[in-house]
Every structure is written in structure tokens, then in C-alpha cells.
Amino acid sequence: MKNLRLxxxxxxxxxxLSQPTTFAQRREVKVKVTTAAALLAARGGETISAAQLRxxxxxxxxxxxxxxxxxxRGLDTVAKFIALNLGRWGFKPYGDDGTFFQxxxxxxxxxxxxxxxxxxxxxxxxxxxxxxxNAVSASLTGPMVFAGNGWVIKSKNLDSYQGVxxxxxxxxxxxSGQGFPRGFTRADLAGRMGEDWSSPSVxxxxxxxxxxxxxxxxxxxxxxxxxxxxxxxPGRAVVEKFVTQAPASAVPSILISSKMATALFAGEKFDxxxxxxxxxxxxxxxxxxxxxxxxxxxxxxxxSERPMTQNVVAVWEGSDPVLxxxxxxxxxxxxxxxxxxxxxxxxxCNGADDDGSGTTALLGMxxxxxxxxxxxxxxxxxxWHCGEEKGLWGSRYFTEYPTVPLDKxxxxxxxxxxxxxxxxxxxxxxxxxxxxxDSIYVIGSTMMSTELGALSQTVNKSFLNLTYDxxxxxxxxxxxxxxxxxxxxxxxxxxxxxxxxxxxxEDYHRPGDEPQKIDYDKMERVTRTIYMLLWExxxxxxxxxxxxxxxxxxxxxxxx
Numbered sequence: 001m002k003n004l005r006l007x008x009x010x011x012x013x014x015x016x017l018s019q020p021t022t023f024a025q026r027r028e029v030k031v032k033v034t035t036a037a038a039l040l041a042a043r044g045g046e047t048i049s050a051a052q053l054r055x056x057x058x059x060x061x062x063x064x065x066x067x068x069x070x071x072x073r074g075l076d077t078v079a080k081f082i083a084l085n086l087g088r089w090g091f092k093p094y095g096d097d098g099t100f101f102q103x104x105x106x107x108x109x110x111x112x113x114x115x116x117x118x119x120x121x122x123x124x125x126x127x128x129x130x131x132x133x134n135a136v137s138a139s140l141t142g143p144m145v146f147a148g149n150g151w152v153i154k155s156k157n158l159d160s161y162q163g164v165x166x167x168x169x170x171x172x173x174x175x176s177g178q179g180f181p182r183g184f185t186r187a188d189l190a191g192r193m194g195e196d197w198s199s200p201s202v203x204x205x206x207x208x209x210x211x212x213x214x215x216x217x218x219x220x221x222x223x224x225x226x227x228x229x230x231x232x233x234p235g236r237a238v239v240e241k242f243v244t245q246a247p248a249s250a251v252p253s254i255l256i257s258s259k260m261a262t263a264l265f266a267g268e269k270f271d272x273x274x275x276x277x278x279x280x281x282x283x284x285x286x287x288x289x290x291x292x293x294x295x296x297x298x299x300x301x302x303x304s305e306r307p308m309t310q311n312v313v314a315v316w317e318g319s320d321p322v323l324x325x326x327x328x329x330x331x332x333x334x335x336x337x338x339x340x341x342x343x344x345x346x347x348x349c350n351g352a353d354d355d356g357s358g359t360t361a362l363l364g365m366x367x368x369x370x371x372x373x374x375x376x377x378x379x380x381x382x383x384w385h386c387g388e389e390k391g392l393w394g395s396r397y398f399t400e401y402p403t404v405p406l407d408k409x410x411x412x413x414x415x416x417x418x419x420x421x422x423x424x425x426x427x428x429x430x431x432x433x434x435x436x437x438d439s440i441y442v443i444g445s446t447m448m449s450t451e452l453g454a455l456s457q458t459v460n461k462s463f464l465n466l467t468y469d470x471x472x473x474x475x476x477x478x479x480x481x482x483x484x485x486x487x488x489x490x491x492x493x494x495x496x497x498x499x500x501x502x503x504x505x506e507d508y509h510r511p512g513d514e515p516q517k518i519d520y521d522k523m524e525r526v527t528r529t530i531y532m533l534l535w536e537x538x539x540x541x542x543x544x545x546x547x548x549x550x551x552x553x554x555x556x557x558x559x560x
Contacts, residue, residue: 069338150200332358
């Protein structure tokens with residue numbers, strides 16, 4: 001099962017280190033070490049270089065790609081860039097209709113600002129400037145009830161609704177429009193949502209309220225511009241084929257400015273400023289009904305959109321007339337989280353490491369295959385997955401609607417973050433689990449196939465001898481990394497996997513994940529090592545056996 005030439009290199013190196021060497025022996029060792037380099041060169045692996053990877057990644061993780069959200073213009077641009085190169089290198093397209101793109105239909109709701117209006121006693125207010133709604137179609141009018149901060153937390157004896165009935169009314173509360181009420185944290189939410197604790201929206205839905213109007217507190221006022229920018233961004237999409245039933249009706253929630261709140265509480269027993277001040281001090285005003293003669297109307301218009309996105313799928317056909325019908329699958333997700341901090345100086349999460357590094361590594365390996373002097377025996381399937389950040393959309397879609405027979409995929413190697421390194425003097429606690437320049441986490445290699453795990457270790461030790469850390473194979477790992485990237489959906493189908501990962505760091509899902517922070521020398525070493533493993537798996541006489549049951553937690557994957 002193991003490559004003879006690689007094992008010979010290991011044996012000769014071991015002998016050379018354990019015995020006194022003569023000049024002739026030292027020359028022999030040098031010749032055999034050179035053989036490993038020659039093997040890399042014959043396979044085209046020398047084209048995988050730090051400079052090459054850097055050039056690709058600076059494009060993929062540039063501001064012009066706008067963070068590669070799923071779906072987005074930036075993601076589509078990167079997909080076309082990948083496909084352009086695959087075509088140049090001679091890969092076969094394995095998407096839809098003879099293209100490299102496996103199309104995925106999405107559905108999402110987006111606000112229609114031109115048709116969203118608000119009015120209080122004849123005074124008109126503008127979306128964005130005076131109110132910020134969620135993307136839920138609504139026409140709110142009728143009686144209103146003020147309910148403090150709007151929360152119920154039984155463990156803290158907090159009930160904002162004592163003495164009032166909210167059915168068929170609009171609930172008005174004070175808050176930031178997001179997060180917990182002032183002075184409370186997630187730790188205070190003991191028990192079950194809706195029974196032991198309720199947010200304003202949860203309470204409104206459970207008790208038949210028409211919607212929730214949130215008076216902007218000082219926190220929301222300070223971040224108003226950033227919140228306003230969010231409503232200009234596309235709403236959250238869903239994959240149409242994954243929706244098996246109609247979603248539960250969401251409750252309209254509208255954040256209003258202090259100007260609008262002043263108009264709303266004009267003539268009431270408490271003005272808006274007093275309500276906000278007392279709520280922020282922890283001494284909120286008891287619930288009360290507003291004047292029923294006050295006219296209040298908010299219309300929130302929503303338009304449904306049907307955007308498309310795509311996986312990028314290609315095949316490099318194998319040389320063996322029989323084995324070429326089997327595939328070694330290589331995967332990475334080319335999406336990220338998009339414009340993550342609108343209204344700030346650096347609003348774009350470029351995702352250079354997550355997962356621009358994996359996206360680029362696959363490009364480097366694809367180019368190397370096209371330069372190899374011969375083809376591997378088995379075919380190599382490349383899939384750049386979309387929507388990983390949304391819940392592993394792309395890999396789920398591909399494994400449910402595969403463009404090659406799923407039972408012919410013998411292994412899936414997933415690359416998700418391989419570009420960052422922890423420096424020796426780094427004391428940042430957020431980098432405590434980041435791997436160093438010569439180490440990488442290898443997840444799943446010991447969890448499904450003994451043969452695949454052993455082969456992975458042999459190739460590494462015979463080649464660049466990186467430090468492979470398998471600590472996250474522990475089924476009790478609280479991070480649950482095995483369940484948080486695209487390999488999971490292949491493993492769920494019984495395909496043995498290995499996941500290469502550098503570890504969470506200070507810039508994970510933040511604007512600081514920039515291409516200039518990548519350790520390109522490490523990326524080269526890791527990518528070349530995975531590339532050599534690809535060849536060895538593709539050359540096996542028999543596919544790796546799955547001889548270990550997956551952990552019971554497999555059916556209980558938590559989101560990323």
C-alpha cells in the first residue's frame with residue numbers, strides 16, 4: 001500500500017543517522033534524497049511555489065472581491081478566475097451543461113426601500129434615516145403597548161409585560177435592536193427559550209403581537225450608520241432545494257431613531273428621553289398602553305429574489321484504463337463572509353486564510369498536475385465549494401447532487417486555512433492554538449481509515465516531515481472542527497477524509513485576515529505535501545478501506 005521509492009528514502013535516511021557514515025555512504029544518501037526532489041519535479045510539484053501562491057491569493061483575497069460572500073459579484077468573479085485557469089490547463093469541466101460551474105439556485109428576501117414608509121400623526125419618516133426594519137414584509141398599525149426592554153428572564157425575575165396584554169398590538173421597547181438587554185449576558189438565559197426566557201421578538205410571536213418597535217438607545221444611536229449600512233446589504237439566502245417546508249413567519253422588528261421616538265411618545269405620560277434614560281439605568285418604566293387615538297403606520301416592503309451561485313468542478317483524468325473511473329477528491333471553499341463591518345474604515349472580510357489559502361492551494365495543485373510528465377492512475381476531482389460559511393452549502397449540494405458517481409470517490413482531502421503561522425514571541429491568547437511555520441493540524445486521518453491515516457503519515461515523513469498535530473481527532477473536542485468544514489459532508493457519505501487546518505487565530509472572520517499576513521513559505525510546504533499525498537492515494541492498488549465507525553456526534557453537527 002505504501003510507495004516503495006518514498007519508503008526507501010526514509011529507510012536510507014534512518015540508517016544514515018544511526019551509523020557512522022563514510023564518504024560513499026553520504027553520497028548515497030544524497031542521491032536518494034535527491035530522488036524525492038526528482039519525484040516532485042516529475043509530478044510537476046515544483047511549480048507549487050510561495051511566489052505562485054502569493055500571486056493567486058492577492059487576487060482572490062483582494063478588496064475588489066468584496067469578501068466573496070455567497071452569493072455575490074466577488075464570488076462569481078473568483079469562480080470565473082478559477083474556471084479560466086482550469087480551461088487553460090486542460091481540465092475537463094464537470095459542472096452543468098459542459099461548464100465548470102455546478103449551479104445552485106438560492107432564494108432570499110430583500111428590503112424594498114422605495115416602498116417602505118412610516119408615519120406618525122401625519123408626520124412622515126424615511127427608511128434608513130429614521131427607521132431600520134428587518135427584512136419582513138409588514139403593514140403595522142393599531143394599538144401600541146410600551147414594555148420596557150421587552151425581555152422576560154425568569155431566573156432574574158425580569159418580566160417586562162406585567163399588567164399588559166400584547167395580543168394584536170404593536171410592542172414598543174427600548175434597546176439596541178440586537179444583543180441582550182443592558183446588564184444581562186447569555187449566561188443569564190437559563191432554561192428554554194420561550195418558557196424560561198424570551199426576547200421581544202420571541203415574546204411577540206408567542207403572544208400574538210403584530211410586531212416590535214425598538215426605540216434606539218445610546219448604543220444603537222452610536223452605531224446607527226453601521227446599522228443603516230446593513231439594510232443596503234443583501235438579505236440572508238437559502239438553498240431552494242434544501243427547503244423542505246415553509247419557514248415560520250418572522251415577526252417584523254423596526255428600530256426607530258430618537259426623532260421618531262419623540263414623535264411617537266408626544267403627549268404620553270412619559271417622553272421618549274425619559275424611557276431611554278430609565279431603561280439604561282436599569283430602572284425601566286412599568287409597561288403601559290399608549291394613547292389609542294394616536295395614528296401610527298409603518299409599511300415595510302420586501303421583494304423576493306432568486307440569485308444563483310455555484311460550485312466550481314473539474315476533473316484531471318487518470319492514466320489507468322480501469323482506475324481512472326475512480327476519483328481522489330480535492331476540496332476547498334472559495335467563499336468567505338463578505339462585507340462584515342459596513343460603515344467602518346475596513347468593512348471587508350477578505351478571508352485570505354479562510355479559505356483563500358485553500359482555494360489557492362487547489363489552484364497550485366491543479367497547475368502542477370497540468371505540468372506533470374505523466375498522469376496519476378486515478379482521476380483527480382477538484383471542487384471549489386461555495387457557501388461553506390453559510391452552513392456547508394456547497395459540499396452538501398455536491399454530495400447530494402454529485403456530477404461524478406459518489407461511490408467512485410475513494411478519498412476526499414479538504415484544505416481549509418493553511419496559511420497562517422504563530423511566531424515564537426506571539427503571546428496573543430487568540431493565537432494560542434495557531435500552528436507554527438512547520439506544523440499543521442491534520443483532522444480526520446485517524447477517524448475513518450487506518451490505511452489512509454498511515455499513508456498520510458508515511459508521505460509526510462518521507463518528504464518534508466512537517467509536524468502533524470492530530471489532537472482535534474478527539475470526538476470530545478469542544479471546537480467540533482471535524483463537523484465544521486466541507487469534508488464533513490463527504491464523510492457523512494462514507495468517504496474517508498483528511499482535513500488540513502492551521503488553527504483559529506486573531507483574524508478569524510475579521511477584516512484583518514489579509515493576504516499580506518500569510519506565511520507563503522509554509523503554504524508552499526503544506527501544499528506540496530498534500531500534493532504528494534494526492535499522487536500516492538491515486539496510485540494505490542485498492543481504495544483505502546473504511547474500517548472505523550464515525551463518532552456518534554456525526555449526526556449532530558453544529559454550525560460554524
